[in-house]
Every structure is written in C-alpha cells, then in structure tokens.
Amino acid sequence: MIAAPATPNSADALVIVDPQIDFCPGGRLAVADGDAVMAPIAELATRFAHVVVTQDWHPAGHSSFASSHAGHQPFDIVAMPYGEQVLWPDHCIQGSAGADFHPAVAAAVARAQMIVRKGHHPDVDSYSAFFENDKTTRTGLAGYLRDIGVQRCVFVGLAYDFCVAWSALDARREGFEAMIWTPYTRAIAMPLAHGTTVDAAEAQLHAAGVRF
Numbered sequence: 001m002i003a004a005p006a007t008p009n010s011a012d013a014l015v016i017v018d019p020q021i022d023f024c025p026g027g028r029l030a031v032a033d034g035d036a037v038m039a040p041i042a043e044l045a046t047r048f049a050h051v052v053v054t055q056d057w058h059p060a061g062h063s064s065f066a067s068s069h070a071g072h073q074p075f076d077i078v079a080m081p082y083g084e085q086v087l088w089p090d091h092c093i094q095g096s097a098g099a100d101f102h103p104a105v106a107a108a109v110a111r112a113q114m115i116v117r118k119g120h121h122p123d124v125d126s127y128s129a130f131f132e133n134d135k136t137t138r139t140g141l142a143g144y145l146r147d148i149g150v151q152r153c154v155f156v157g158l159a160y161d162f163c164v165a166w167s168a169l170d171a172r173r174e175g176f177e178a179m180i181w182t183p184y185t186r187a188i189a190m191p192l193a194h195g196t197t198v199d200a201a202e203a204q205l206h207a208a209g210v211r212f
C-alpha cells in the first residue's frame with residue numbers, strides 16, 4: 001500500500017493521466033510496472049472531490065506512429081511542423097481494446113466527472129492534458145478546471161516522463177499549482193545523450209515550480 005499524502009481540498013483536482021491497457025505490461029507501448037499504480041490510483045481517487053481522467057485516443061495511422069513514417073522505427077525522433085516528435089509503436093487506437101482503461105482503475109474512471117480524450121487529430125500528437133504538442137491547440141481542460149474552481153492539480157498515471165510531466169508543465173503555464181505524486185506514476189526513461197527522459201523532464205518540472 002502506498003502511504004497517503006496530504007489531504008486534498010475542494011480546490012484540488014486529481015488528474016489521472018492515460019491509465020490505459022496499452023501503457024501497461026502486455027500493452028503495445030508498455031511502461032514497466034505501469035499496472036502496479038492502477039489499484040492505488042483507484043483508492044486515491046475516492047479522496048478527491050474533483051477527478052479528471054485523460055485517455056490517449058488516436059485514429060489508425062496517426063502521425064505519432066513509427067508505422068506511418070517509412071524507414072523509421074519506434075522511439076526514433078523526427079521533425080514535425082510543430083517540433084521534435086518521438087515515434088511510438090501503434091497504440092491506443094480509438095475503439096481498440098488497448099485504448100480501454102485498465103480494469104484495476106475502473107472505480108476512479110467511474111468517479112471522474114471529466115474524461116479528456118487527446119491525440120485524436122491525425123497530424124499532431126498530444127502528450128499533455130491541456131495542450132496538443134503544437135503547444136497552441138487546447139483540449140479545453142484548463143477552462144473546465146477554472147469553471148469548477150480548481151486551483152491545484154495533482155497528477156498521477158502514465159508515463160511520468162512524457163504525458164504526466166507535460167501535463168504538469170502546462171498546468172503551471174495555465175496558472176494552476178501543480179504537484180506530481182510520484183509513487184502513483186511510472187516512467188518510460190528513454191536514454192538520451194545525457195541521462196534519460198526522466199532527467200530531462202525533472203529539470204523542466206523543477207524550473208516550472210512543479211512540486212512533488
């Protein structure tokens with residue numbers, strides 16, 4: 001059992017990022033040990049008045065898939081009109097079993113007032129719950145959270161160094177307090193020239209004032 005962090009209040013929202021079958025062991029873009037956080041997240045969600053879930057939701061042939069780029073392999077990095085993009089294995093295709101939520105997190109999904117689907121535009125990926133990867137197209141989440149009086153977002157889910165981190169950074173950019181409860185996340189940790197994508201994400205998260 002993961003130790004319970006500070007008590008949430010009515011201005012806090014729990015944002016559960018991409019708790020989907022394709023991101024768990026056995027899935028098409030599995031994050032190591034990703035399934036281990038699902039039942040704890042379901043328990044955690046009972047303590048929040050506001051719960052939001054994001055769902056990666058790509059059309060077949062999405063531009064973030066390596067299979068859409070001749071001569072490229074998953075985890076290659078390519079230049080897109082909006083900047084660098086990591087190419088992924090096909091994953092979370094709309095309506096597929098892999099795009100479903102992990103069964104162990106079902107109680108949290110049932111409790112969620114808002115499910116944000118992202119990555120549905122064919123030509124742009126969306127790691128963040130707030131903005132697509134062009135950093136200008138909004139998902140609508142910031143407006144929703146402001147409308148219901150949320151001031152602080154608590155992020156959990158998958159993957160820590162991509163969709164969780166980008167969501168927390170954008171929460172700060174939108175003027176929310178942002179926390180990541182790291183025991184409820186798991187990372188991809190792709191190697192980079194120096195360190196991994198976890199190190200790169202954490203440098204940005206600390207600079208942006210995201211708390212842990």
Ligand SMILES: [Zn+2]
Pocket residue numbers: 056057058064091092119
């Ligand atoms: Zn995706």
